[in-house]
Structure formats: C-alpha cells, structure tokens
Amino acid sequence: MKVTGTTIKFGDNIDTDVILPGKHLVLMDPKDLAKHAMKGLDPAFPEKAQKGIIVVGGKNFGCGSSREQAPLALKYAGVQCVVAESFARIFFRNAINIGLPVVECKGVSAVVENGDKLVVDFEAGEIQNLSKGQSLRVNKLPSFILEILSDGGLIDNLRRRLNKK
C-alpha cells in the first residue's frame, strides 16, 4: 500500500474541534462533513485538499473529542493520509477504522515543508520526499492494522472475517 501526494502542514495539538467544529456533528453524509474540514484553522482547506493531499501534523494530532466525523471530514475532503509526530489515540483508531491511513514519523515536521511531494509506503515503513530527495522512517503499522486499511476500514474487515468463519 502506497500513497502519493503533496503536503499541507499543520502544527502541534491539532484538535478535533478545529478539524470539525461541534455544530456540524449532526451531518450524516461524509461529503457534507468534508465541506467543514479544518474549518477552525483554514476555511479554504476543503478546496485545497480536493486534488488529493497528505496532511503533515506535529505532536498529538487529532486530540480532544472522539468524533469520528473528524477523520471522515478529512478523508472525504481529499486527504489520503495523515503523517504526524504523534497522534491522539482515539483519532488514530478512528482514522484506521474508517480507512484513512495514519502513520507516526518522528521528526517529520522539521524536514517536510508545505507543498512537498511525498510517497508513503506503509508496508516498507518509509516516506520518500520527492521534493527534497530524502527518505524518512515511519513507525510501521502492525499487519492486522494494514489489513483493516487494505479492506477499506473496520466494517469491511469485520464483514470479511465474519464471513470466513
């Protein structure tokens, strides 16, 4: 599994209230959620993300509320992957469960710039920064998590596993 895209960078402690403000939580269609992605920090984000981008975050990305609508909004806005120094644990699980790849990469915010083109290789545990000609190691995801991602999320993974039995 590989993802290629240009980056949009954010800082430390990006919380789920700025990723998706609470007043939009009544929206059930992910495409409607996507219109409000990152509204707390950059209302133009959905437009910028449309073509398919990689979000680069600092420490504790996705902290705060357990709202799964936050990673859903990012995914449907066009985010293909989130790379961060570290994640808040519920956001990390939610992203995987809805099929949005997330990887931890220590030092990423120091060496990757806004607009860099990255290739994230999940099996190899590596990021190629094509703009800088650098490669970075990421924390490899366990194989059962890679399986959930390649199935497109936890529900499809569970359907497959339950049908096997």
Place this chain on the structure above:
Amino acid sequence: MNISEKILAKASGKNVVHPREIVDANVDMIMVHDLTGPLAVEAFKRIGVDHVWDNKKIVIILDHQVPAESVKAAELHKMLRKFAKEQNIRLYDVGKGGICHQVMPEKGHVLPGTLIVGADSHTCTYGALGAFATGIGSTEAAAVFATGKIWLKVPEAIRINVKGRFQKYVTSKDLILSIIGLVRADGAIYKSVEFAGPAIRGMSMAGRMTLCNMTVEMGAKNGIVEPDEITRKFLEGRTDKPLEPFESLKSDADASYAKAMELDVTGLEPQVACPSSVDNVKPVSELGNVPIEQAFVGSCTNGRIEDLRLAAQILKDRTIKNGVRAIVIPASQEVYSQALREGLIEIFADAGAIVCGSACGPCLGGHIGLLASGETCVSTSNRNFIGRMGSTEANVYLASPATVAASAITGRITDPRELEASET
C-alpha cells in the same frame, strides 16, 4: 501488575499482561450518545449481523443535543430510539438521564474491575470507580455491538501520588488543571494515569470523577483510582450486582510505571487553563484582568451536586454582574432533583443565573449558550479549543465551580478566596 493491567488481563483471559502488548479484550459495557450513536448504528447495519452481541451490555444516552435543537438532531434521536427498541437496548431519553458520564456511574452501569468503552472521549471518567474505561469512535462501537470484543494495547502507566489538604475553595479541578499544565497536552498519550496517595483516598467520588475525566486532555487512554470504601458507598443502592473483591484491584507493590509523580495540594491555588489549549495553565492570581461575558457551571467534568453546592455557596445572597450571562446545568436528572431539594436552584435563579435541563449544554458549542466573536467565557468544562463553544474568535478559560461562580459576580476571572476577602 498495576490495576489497569490487572483489569486488562482479566478482560482478555490472561494471567499477566505487559505494557505495549496488544490484547483482544472482552468488553463489559459499552455506551454511545446522540452524536456518536447514529454513525455507530449505520456502521452496525453494514456489518450484516441481525442482533447485537449482548443487549444488556449496551447503553444509549441522549445528552449532547437534547432536547433536540434542530430537525436534524431530532431525526438522529428518532433513529437511536428505533434502534434501541429493535435491539431491546437501554436508552436514557430526555428527562430520564442526563450527561452520559454522570448517568453511567449513577445508574450502576460502572463497576470496579470492569472494562468499559464508550463512544466519547471522556469515557475515562469511570476510572474514578476503579474501572478501566476508555473512549472509542463510532465504527469501533459498531464492531463492539456485533462482537463484544476490542483490540487494545496495554498502556504504560504514570502514577501520580498526591498528598496534603486542599485549601478552602481549591478543588480537584484545580489539581487536574495543574497536573495537565505539568504533563502537557501530549504528555500521557497512549498511557494510563493512576491517581494514588492520601489526598486521593480522602477525595469524594465527585472529585475523583473530575480528575479521571480530564486525563484525556493530556492524551491518556484511561485515568484510574483503586476502589475503596468511598467507592463502595457510592455504589450502594445503585447496583445489585456482586462486586469484585477490591483487594484484587490494587496495584502490586512491585508494579512498574513509566513515570511517577509526587504532588502536594497544600499550597495549591485556584488554577485556570487559558485559551486555546488545556495545558496553558496558570494560577488565577497570575492572570491579570480578564473580563468575561459568560460563566458556565456544568458538564461531565463539574456538573455534580458537590460542584453545584460549591457554586451556590458563593452565589448565595450575591448578584451576578450585569453583562455576564451565567448558565448552570446539573449533570443529570438525579443531580437536578437533589439541587432542587437543597434549594440550590433557587439560589442560582435569585442570583440571576439561568438553570437549564441536564445535558452537555454550551461545553461543545453544538446546542445552547454559544459565544460570539470577541466574547470570553469562564467554564467548568474540559476543553478551551478554538471554536469549541461557538465562534472561532471567542475565548474559553477553564476553571473550578468556585472560580466560575466568583467570576460571575465580579465580571472578571476571580480567585474565589479574593472575593471572600474583599467582602469581609
């Protein structure tokens, strides 16, 4: 092993577990609410099983946008009621429950030694009763509805040993804010935070719930306190289920911790978390002049009867300053009734506060009590992120019920001890 490891070992059918080990655990209880439940129900329907794994172990609580604030919210509530009826699941509706994290312990759904997951980040509150409780998302909740199981990484633990006596008007909220200021917003990511020591043993269940509630604000997976006589007393009349012996829920003397902290609350002053991060914590005395437009007492952090008593003690025979909107929300219907019996509601009303029905209220900026641009609110809730309570250009300061009540009277963020001193 420490208490968290013991609970996870039991839940996953093992004798021993180690930090960073991934276990497949059996869930004892799961909760979803009106903002996370609808996505969970949709996801559950996609799994393709007809019935939930155990309808007695699922609770649905309507608390975030109740009574329905829009047709959209009303439709979501209707959908949850229908699902609860189809699956014969306990649902606490408007007027029957209150804020999920108050209702769960109050109604006996939280027992020491159990593994509880909830589709809300503040599920970690239940650690106050010696349960291992952690927040999950909606899709994961759907998977638990279907299987009763969840994978969990056994967390490393931080033990915080607290001694000393709180000064008057200094509370467990001030303690947890000061801890978050020290540990920082990402200082306990993936970790378990265990509170111990004489100051915790002497603390009420309400105080312990406030502490555990906010452990997620430093990234923790769970907060926990070993159960004791205070726990037993709290549970009296709330459950008829047999309790696990508390001796088996004590951390071993040789339990390992990633970090240990020693704190003394004796000199602790009232604290505030300044905008827009929960770890931006200062003593009120160092804050300077911060005028406010709104003061909020309530939420899963500080909406309990003890919190309302404290706020009422300060508001009694005083008047909320003109230009300040004070909102008080009892955390549950039970707390509301109790406050009514004790005359607290009358004190709030006479002081010029509005008292609303038990729900999450202004805390998450999705229902009532939203802030306009340029406005400032001092709140007993748990988050002060940009846009959390309404406008992205509003400011939220987090504080104890005593500090919020004192601030409502003066119209600026005020140390409750200072208010008392200035009037005598």
